[in-house]
Amino acid sequence: MAAVRRYDILDTPPDGAYDRVAALAARLFEVPVATVTIVDEDRIWFKATHGLEGVTEIGRDPGLCASAVLTDDPTVIPDTLVDPIACSNPLVAGPMGVRFYAAAPIITADGYRLGTVNVLDTRPREISEADSATLADLAAVVRDQLELRLSALHVVRAEQERRKVEQDKRQAEEEARQRAERDKTAIAAFASTLQRTLVPPALPAVPGLELACHYQTASPQEVGGDFYDVFPVDGGRWAFFLGDVCGKGAEAASVTSLTRYTLRAAALVDADPTAALKALNTALLLDAAVGTRFCTAIFGLLDPAPDGGFTVTLATGGHPPAYHLSPTEDGGVRVEAVRAKGGMLVGAFAEAAFASRTLHLAPGQGLLLYTDGLTEARTADGDMLADTGLTDFLAQRSATVGAGRLIDDTVALLDTLPDTERDDVALLALSVPAPDAAPAGITTTAHSAAAPTADASVGQENRRP
Structure with a gap:
């Protein structure tokens, strides 16, 4: 029974190959009926019939095929009426009146008998050993056909399984891609949100001064280590700073946060830019969570001057120079690098020295x-x-040399450069409007920002009211 199930042949639709075996058997033996049957647990199922229309199965007991399938050799009953088992079979005792029956078992390669190839006649008769061998050969043909069918089933099922595996794999890859996209979006949103907490949401309105800034991270999935701020101190004076923490990510963000608030607090105690950098250096060295991270920074103090401008005191700690831009009489721009010699990295050495310089x-x-x-x-x-x-x-x-125009032009320059190996970029520009450029007290604050794409900026933009 396990072998019968293995071939998965029961109750399958008609098949021309088996029909041809039944027809060939009837013609070779010159009988009116020939069948190909599979013996099930409680029935004889007809895979093919010749001369026996409308019959698909009969009971197994008592049965001609049920007896024939128990032997390895062909079974021959010359006269069914004198056979004690065959005489009570419905095909013999019924209207069909079968008087002759011969069958050869269908035997698998591993020795299991599945059913029989049968020839039946309505008159008694004898067959030769050669005829029995022919019937056995027809049973072998059926066996070969079953093996071919089983092999084909295995191929089809293997292909279906392969396709299912491929489909499951593609589905898993698509789900993984979608999860990655969702994670990427979530990480970018988190990084953007965290980044906004590390820079001021908007620059303040400083009387007589135009301010503009731009902040662009190298990747929307990472929190940058650059920082800047502008805030009031005392006596109408204002402080500003800009810097860069070593590294990126959450650790750099924690240092950025510490740096920003330390500089703010230090300036409220002592507005001297060099003192503020010294206080930051001490704070970074004392905080164990900072580890070996350090930063570069430039800290400035704005003191209003009688001519409507500002006296600017700049202290540097290992940071690139600021650039002082002045229009010339011939319509050009004079560019001066503002360097304070001797400024060391902040948070790297306990005895770090910081230098300052004053300009107008x-x-x-x-x-x-x-x-x-x-x-x-x-x-x-x-x-x-x-x-x-x-x-x-x-x-x-x-x-x-207005701050807004200066930032816009510098961002335009960045956009012309390849984005390979791009680092975070923070820009802060200050300018004093010319007397005929804007009424005193009007301030433009701009946070230039791009959409959150592969190399997005973070920030926001406020234009002149």
């Missing part, structure tokens, strides 16, 4: 601060922009 930011003049993601950006030739490239770019601009 007169009406019509501007000041640009940036992180090294700008000067280390690569040009189309593969060379870094460097200080010389930035200086040349600033010098070739028009005489307008």
Whole structure:
């Protein structure tokens, strides 16, 4: 019975190959009826019939096929009426009146008998040993056909399984891709949200000063380590800073947060820029959570001047120079790198020394601060922009040195550079409007930002009311 189930042949639709075996048997033995049967547990099922229309199965007991399938050799009953088992069979005792029956078992290669190939006649008769051998050969043909069918089933099932595996694999890959996209979006949203907590939501309105900034992270999935801020101190003075923490990610973000609030707190106690950097250096070295992370920073103090400009005191801690821009009489721009010699990295050494320098930011003049993601950006030739490239770019601009225009032009420069190996970039620009440019007290604050794509900026933009 297990072998019968293995071939999965029971109750299958008619098949021309088996029908031809039944027809060939009837013709070779010159009998009116021939069948190909499979013996089930409680029935004889006809896979093919010749001369026996409308019959698909009969009971197993008492049965001619049920007896014939028990032997390895062909069974021959010359006269069914004198056979004690065959005489009571419905095909013999019934209207059909079968008087002759011969069958050969269908035997599998591993020795299991599945059913029989049968020939029946309505008159008694004898057959020779050669005829018995022929009947056995027809049973072997049926066996071979069953093996071919089983092999084909295995191939089809294997192909179906392969397709199912491939489909499951594609589905799993698609689900994994969708999860990755969702995770990527969630990470980008988290990073963007965290990033916004590390920079001011908007720059303040400083009387007589135009401010603009831009912040762009290298990847929307990472929190950048650059920072900046502008805030009031005392006596109408204002402080500002910009810097870059070593590294990226959550650890860098924690240092960024500590740096920003330490500088704010230090400036409220002592507005001297050098003192603020010393306080930050001490805080970074004492905080065990910071580890070996350090930062570069530039801290400035704005003191209103009688001419409507500002006296600016800049202290640096290992940071690139700021650029002081002044219009010239011939319509050009004079670009001066503001360097304070001797400023060391912040948070790297206990005895770090910091230097400061004072300049006058007169009406019509501007000041640009940036992180090294700008000067280390690569040009189309593969060379870094460097200080010389930035200086040349600033010098070739028009005489307008307003902070908003300065940031827009610098962002436009960044957009022309390849985005390979791009680092975070923070920009902060300050300018004093010329007397004929804007009424005193009008301030433009701009946070330039791109959409959150593969190399998105983070921030927001506020334009002149």
